[in-house]
Amino acid sequence: MEGIDTQGDSGHWHRNETDEEKLGAEVPETAHQISSDSWFQVGFVLTTGINSAYVLGYSGTIMVPLGWIFGVVGLILATAISLYANTLVAKLHEYGGKRHIRYRDLAGALYGKKAYSLTWALQYVNLFMINTGFIILAGSALKAVYVLFRDDEVMKLPYFIAIAGFGCALFAIGVPHLSALRVWLGFSTFFSLVYIVIAFVLSLKDGIEAPPRDYSIHGTNSSRIFTTIGACANLVFAFNTGMLPEIQATIRQPVVKNMMKALYFQFTVGVLPMYAVTFVGYWAYGSSTSAYLLNNVNGPVWVKTLANISAFLQTVIALHIFASPMYEYLDTKFGIKGSALSPRNLSFRIAVRGGYLAVNTLVSALLPFLGDFMSLTGAISTFPLTFILANHMYLIAKNKKLNSLQKLWHWLNILFFGCVAVAAAAAALRLIAVDSKTYHVFADL
DSSP states (O other), X not given: OOXXXXXXXXXXXXXXXXXXXXXXXXXXXXXXXXXXXXXXXXXXXXXXXXXXXXXXXXXXXIIHHHHHHHHHHHHHHHHHHHHHHHHHHHHTXXXXXXXXXXXXXXXXXXXXXXXXXXXXXXXXXXHHHHHHHHHHHHHHXXXXXXXXXXXXXXXXXXXXXXXXXXXXXXXHHHOOXXXXXXXXXXXXXXXXXXXXXXXXXXXXXXXXXXXXXXXXXXXXXXXXXXXXXXXHHHHHHHHOOSOHHHHXXXXXXXXXXXXXXXXXXXXXXXXXXXXXXXXHHHHHHGGGOOSSGGGTOOSOHHHHHHHHHHHHHHHHHHHHHHHHHHHHHHHHHTTOOSOTTSHHHHHHHHHHHHHXXXXXXXXXXXXXXXXXXXXXXXXXXXXXXIIIHHHHHHXXXXXXXXXXXXXXXXXXXXXXXXXXHHHHHHHHHHHHHHHHHHSOTTOOO
């Protein structure tokens, strides 16, 4: 049995058996660094995901379709059930005397090879679509800066998406693994605060100066049903990574206890900025709130430029978090260990990570319907991974320790979220079909 990876002065990873004795659980092989980060750093990784530039869209994609009552109640409920579901997964990290550093490993240990493959497929779809959304966001932020200074149509959104994809690829090549983010998490937090504070203050100013707003939910009865279901998918998308075991793998011992601290940090302090900008944005602009809040705000050009550039830079960092499971899989499969700057490792990252993000960028430019992709991602992967699978895995793992009432509770969760996932997928596909008729491919939104 082997211990955890540590890094010597030479930059090469090796196993340390004394560390493994402390673990009391077998650690799978991986080319990436594990068990090296404090709970506080992991808490910031999770919070970076919640307060990414996606928060600039929640006023328009969640509050506008749901309105004040259902929007506020929905966000609070989504926070609570997301915390609960994530704690279930976190508690299974050392199931069966082995650390499960990948979501698919945990599913495979509980269900077998088919579940391993299905979970990996769901997670890949989830992360690919999240990354696609990040590149759309980054391109939208760059275009917003351009529009502030140039009143022409020479540069269109697909061009900015291509620039954003190139920037994300450069960052992915330069940062070998999730634990290596370290100082970048500080930059990420700073950039998040910049665009959240600017969006909050300018929205507050506009709201105070504006006449009464229209908060009614527009559309026919049938369209409102679909947009409401889509907004519910966005609610769970806002809080969940779909890669909790991979993030938990980076945390120091005791793994479960420290992960719980990180989760409590994420769902208390971490959600406050997101709440603030979401509610104030909707309050200021009502039903006319756009899917990118910085397009609504009025203020000095340099301030709006700063907010958009911060959103772009933070998105580049946040995307790296959600792409890291794919990077870990490829690095481990092809034995990419040792110095991050060795010619072989560097050329591998340029070719493989650059190629992966090139595909992401092409899809982003081809179908830049951000809100629709958030809904579809929530429906087909976030719901199953975060709620359905989490509850069922916990039910299987702890079956003998649960009483009848607890078992019934988990089954009710599974059935409820299964039905919601099916409805949300149908709603999201309908929204994409409608938008595809309205906008052509490579649309300049």
